[in-house]
Amino acid sequence: xxxxxxxxxxxxxxxxxxxxxxxxxxxxxxxxxxxxxxxxxxxxxxxxxxxxxxxxxxxxxxxxxxxxxxxxxxxxxxxxxxxxxxxxxxxxxxxxxxxxxxxxxxxxxxxxxxxxxxxxxxxxxxxxxxxxxxxxxxxxxxxxxxxxxxxxxxxxxxxxxxxxxxxxxxxxxxxxxxxxxxxxxxxxxxx
Amino acid sequence: xxxxxxxxxxxxxxxxxxxxxxxxxxxxxxxxxxxxxxxxxxxxxxxxxxxxxxxxxxxxxxxxxxxxxxxxxxxxxxxxxxxxxxxxxxxxxxxxxxxxxxxxxxxxxxxxxxxxxxxx
Numbered sequence: 001x002x003x004x005x006x007x008x009x010x011x012x013x014x015x016x017x018x019x020x021x022x023x024x025x026x027x028x029x030x031x032x033x034x035x036x037x038x039x040x041x042x043x044x045x046x047x048x049x050x051x052x053x054x055x056x057x058x059x060x061x062x063x064x065x066x067x068x069x070x071x072x073x074x075x076x077x078x079x080x081x082x083x084x085x086x087x088x089x090x091x092x093x094x095x096x097x098x099x100x101x102x103x104x105x106x107x108x109x110x111x112x113x114x115x116x117x118x119x120x121x122x123x124x125x126x127x128x129x130x131x132x133x134x135x136x137x138x139x140x141x142x143x144x145x146x147x148x149x150x151x152x153x154x155x156x157x158x159x160x161x162x163x164x165x166x167x168x169x170x171x172x173x174x175x176x177x178x179x180x181x182x183x184x185x186x187x188x189x190x191x
Numbered sequence: 192x193x194x195x196x197x198x199x200x201x202x203x204x205x206x207x208x209x210x211x212x213x214x215x216x217x218x219x220x221x222x223x224x225x226x227x228x229x230x231x232x233x234x235x236x237x238x239x240x241x242x243x244x245x246x247x248x249x250x251x252x253x254x255x256x257x258x259x260x261x262x263x264x265x266x267x268x269x270x271x272x273x274x275x276x277x278x279x280x281x282x283x284x285x286x287x288x289x290x291x292x293x294x295x296x297x298x299x300x301x302x303x304x305x306x307x308x309x310x311x
Contacts, residue, residue, distance in 0.1 A: 085301060088273055089273075090273060090276050090277045091280075092280065093280040093300070094299045094300075095273070095277075095280070096299075096300075096302065097272055097301075097302040098301070098304065100304065101266070101302055101303065101305045104304070104305055104307065105305055105307075108307050165271055165272065166272045166273065167272055167274065168273070
């Protein structure tokens with residue numbers, strides 16, 4: 001069966017269908033009309049060039065970029081880290097922020113506010129309240145001191161940061177002391 | 192007879208958006224996903240659908256008179272993510288309106304990460 005580029009037949013000025021030239025391409029010299037018609041000869045020459053070019057393209061092994069594997073793995077790892085997307089209401093359109101990005105902000109605020117160290121962070125949207133979240137943040141506190149004042153300050157910093165740096169409101173913020181670390185210099189707990 | 196100029200393809204619009212968004216205040220850079228890698232692979236032009244194009248963290252889909260744009264980006268600290276999203280949506284909608292000659296443009300922005308530069 002002859003294959004054509006479009007469904008409509010392509011008719012040469014001499015009245016020959018281009019598909020006929022294609023099907024007889026390798027024995028065109030023996031054809032009564034096509035073997036002598038200049039229109040058919042030109043068309044046959046073009047088709048031969050096309051066949052040769054496409055054959056070369058097909059035979060060419062695909063050459064992926066040298067860093068393709070590394071790029072794929074970097075993106076896959078990043079996608080896995082980002083977690084789910086949380087709605088971030090804007091004036092007129094739709095926006096989202098990844099759970100990973102928001103947790104990074106909350107951890108940064110925690111770790112750079114004083115003596116507390118951030119640990120696990122769980123975030124969930126409040127049903128039917130776009131832009132409002134519930135957050136559970138685990139922290140490590142220094143051993144031997146009352147953590148209450150530092151926890152109160154941290155709560156205020158986190159609530160401000162969620163609004164100022166992200167644009168979200170935390171309806172519920174549970175800060176859970178998960179561990180203590182020794183207060184000897186240089187022995188601050190790992191995150 | 193008035194001849195209307197050809198409408199830009201989704202690929203042209205995506206390229207324009209991808210060039211403009213990283214210049215906006217508060218945008219650290221675009222955040223390509225794994226699906227964007229496919230667009231980078233060599234493929235015959237006949238396989239690329241003119242109405243939808245994805246590359247470099249930007250996807251543009253043309254549905255008749257409506258243009259839909261998805262932008263994935265990373266915010267630069269200490270900018271507010273929501274404000275940057277709103278700016279991006281406004282800027283992209285204006286750009287698409289100008290290039291594609293349409294008033295119907297939906298822009299979705301996804302913040303993938305926030306780049307906190309802690310260097311002094």
